[in-house]
Amino acid sequence: MRLFRTTGYLVYSILTVISDMASFLLILLIVIVAFAYSFLSLNYACNESDSLCEPDIPGETPVTKQMWAIYYSFLMTIGDYDISGFDIAGYILFVMATMLEVIILLNVLIAIVSNSYQKIQDDEVLYTFFTRA
Numbered sequence: 001m002r003l004f005r006t007t008g009y010l011v012y013s014i015l016t017v018i019s020d021m022a023s024f025l026l027i028l029l030i031v032i033v034a035f036a037y038s039f040l041s042l043n044y045a046c047n048e049s050d051s052l053c054e055p056d057i058p059g060e061t062p063v064t065k066q067m068w069a070i071y072y073s074f075l076m077t078i079g080d081y082d083i084s085g086f087d088i089a090g091y092i093l094f095v096m097a098t099m100l101e102v103i104i105l106l107n108v109l110i111a112i113v114s115n116s117y118q119k120i121q122d123d124e125v126l127y128t129f130f131t132r133a
Helices: 008-020 024-043 061-076 088-120 124-130
Strands: none
Touching: 008 024, 008 061, 008 088, 024 088, 061 088
């Protein structure tokens, strides 16, 4: 695909966008894990008599609880969430996670991709010959 004149710079632009997103993806992973552990600590802090606490599943280890917390935090990032069992601290943490992960970080992602693509478009002829060399 890089040998064709019309698609060479497009392949280069895709590779450039992916490499520019690497630091963003690392920051997103850190934020997802941070909110996962925040929600997990709220679950550990609730009383056993509280009906909103998740019961312990037999055979579940702390590592599997942590992995499920990261999984659910990722699901919250893509819009799949269940807030029916949250108390006031859970709602506050949910709003913070939604604002940071969904609204701010995904707008930053759009800006990174737009900036990378604009740099490629500005020098389209140069990158066309660069990819064919």
